[in-house]
Amino acid sequence: MKHLNQRTLVKDAIKDFVYHYGLGTYGADKRGRNVGKELLALNPETVTASEVSEIIGNTHWCSERCCDECGNVTYDIVEIGEPPDYESSTANICLDCLKKAVELIEGNKNEIL
Numbered sequence: 001m002k003h004l005n006q007r008t009l010v011k012d013a014i015k016d017f018v019y020h021y022g023l024g025t026y027g028a029d030k031r032g033r034n035v036g037k038e039l040l041a042l043n044p045e046t047v048t049a050s051e052v053s054e055i056i057g058n059t060h061w062c063s064e065r066c067c068d069e070c071g072n073v074t075y076d077i078v079e080i081g082e083p084p085d086y087e088s089s090t091a092n093i094c095l096d097c098l099k100k101a102v103e104l105i106e107g108n109k110n111e112i113l
Contacts (some may be wrong), residue, residue, distance in 0.1 A: 004078070
């Protein structure tokens, strides 16, 4: 289980991008920037997702996530299940849906099977 908020997504984007592409430029970067070095120079505690996305050149690495239950798009999501991968059993759930799930379980405690 992992809390996916703007801060964790920014930190993961920096770490994962450098892991996959290194410190220099990478194949898709036509701008000639040393993207990995620029990302590592950022303060991961204060940088915004939009700043990281501007350096990388797209928003795929650290953007808001969609709740798999209600479709709400937010930075405040809990990832439940297996780590995301092809055919993994993973769900992204927002706070409102998590509260509804707890209410559902608690409401059923008193029911007789």
